[in-house]
Amino acid sequence: MTEPATTQAPVASGDLFDKFDGIIETRRALLATGVEDPFNLVMEKVLSPTVAMCNGRETILLGTYNYMGMTFDPDVIAAGKKALDEFGSGTTGSRVLNGTYAGHRAVEDALRDFYGMEHAMVFSTGYQANLGIISTMAGKGDYVVLDIDSHASIWDGCKMGDAEVVPFKHNDIDAMEKRLRRIPEGAGKLVVLEGVYSMLGDIAPLKEMIAIAKSYGAMVLVDEAHSMGFIGPNGRGVAEDQGVLDQVDFVIGTFSKSVGTVGGFCVSNHPKFEILRLVCRPYVFTASLPPSVVHTAATSIRKLMHAGDKRAHLWENSRTLHAGLTERGFKLGTQTPQSAIISVIMPDLERGAAMWEALLHEGLYVNLARPPATPAGMTLLRCSLCAEHSADQVQTIIGMFERAGKATGII
C-alpha cells in the first residue's frame, strides 16, 4: 500500500466489546418487556434434589440434570464431610504434580468398575474432558467427523486441536457415511457422537453409526453426559443400551449430572491411554478437583451401580410428563420419551421467556434454552426429570404447565 494513512476509511471505535452489541440489544429488549431475567436466577436455599427457594419462592426443580437425585444422598454427603476433615478443602495442584490424592485414585477406580473398562481419567469439569481428549487425540492432518448438534465443549475441543472438522446433519447416518468415505486415505479419523442430545432429549442411533465408523477405520468417542446412571441395564449409557459399548473407544462423561457433583472423565480400553495424562493440556495445566468432590463422586458412582429401582422410577416420570404435556397440546422435541429430558418447543424467545416466567410464578423452574445453544434457532423450555420427583410432583408439574400455558397463550 502506497496511499497515505489519512485516506483510509475511518477505523471503528476500537472497543473490543462492540462485537457483543447484538446480544446486548436482544437482552435489553427482552428485559424491557418486564420479564424476570431468565439467566440470572438465584437459588437462596436448596431443600432437596427437587425443591429449592428461588427468588423468594418455594420452587420445584425441573431443570437441573440431577437425574438420579444423588446431591442429598446421606452416604454421599458423609463421604464429602469426611474427606474435608481428612484431606482439607483443596489440592492446590495439578494431577501430575501434587494434585493426585487417594480420592482421585478412588474415583477413577469407581469409574473403571462402573463401566467395566481398563482406564479412567478424571478432569476438573466435563467441559475440560471433551476439550482435552478431543484436542489431544485429533491434531493437524487428522479428521474429526461430528454431529452438527454437538455440545460446545466438543466444538471447542475440535478447534483447539487443529484437526480438519467435518460436521454432518444431526443423527443422519447417510450424511455421516458420505463424509467418512470422502476422507483421504491414511488420514486419522475420530467420529464424535453423543448418546443423548441435551437440547431436544433425543438419542442417537449409535449401533448403526458406530458400525459404519468402524468399517471406515475411525476411532469412536461417545459423550454420555446425559445418559450415565439412567440409560442402559447398568446405567452405562445409550451405547450400553444398544449393545455396542464394546465398540466405543472413548466414553466421555461428567459428575455434574447423575453423579451429583462436578468433574468430568474419559474411560477407555485403549492400551496406550495412560499417556494422555502427560500430554493432555486441560488435564495437566489446571488444579485437580477438591478431595470432598472426588470422595462424593466415588461414593455416588458406586451407589449408581445398584440403582435399578431409581432408574425404573425415572423412566416412569419421563413417560408420565411426556404424555401429560402432549395431551395438553404442547409441542415437544421428541415424539416419544427417549431420555430424562423433555423439551417443550416455544414459538419464539419473547413468548418462551413469558412462559418461563409464568412457570416460575407457579413455583416451577425449567431451563430456558435459546440460540446459539439450540438447534435450528429454536427457543426451548427444557425439562430434566429426577428419580426423586414423586409421582404426585409430576402431576403437579403438568398442572403448572397447563395453567401457565393457557395464561401465556402457548396452548
Added chain:
Amino acid sequence: MDRADTSARIASVLAPFNKKGITVTDGTSFAGDLEWDSLTVMDFVAAIEDEFDIIISMNQQAEIETFGQLVDAVTKLKG
C-alpha cells in the same frame, strides 16, 4: 476440472438457496450479499459436497467468503 464448468455447477446448486434472487458473481459474499445464516451455510455446503463428492472442512470454509473463492476451492479440491 474446468473452472467455468465448476462455476456453472455451483451456481445451479446455489439457485434454490438464493431466496432474494441476487445476481451472483465471483465477488458475491455468502454472509454479506446473500445474507445467509449459519444453518443455511451448512445446508449449502452439504449440497456442494454431495454434488462434487468432496469434503469442505470447517477449517477450509473459514477461508471461503465469496462465490469466486468457493469456485476456486472446489476446482482445486477436484484437482
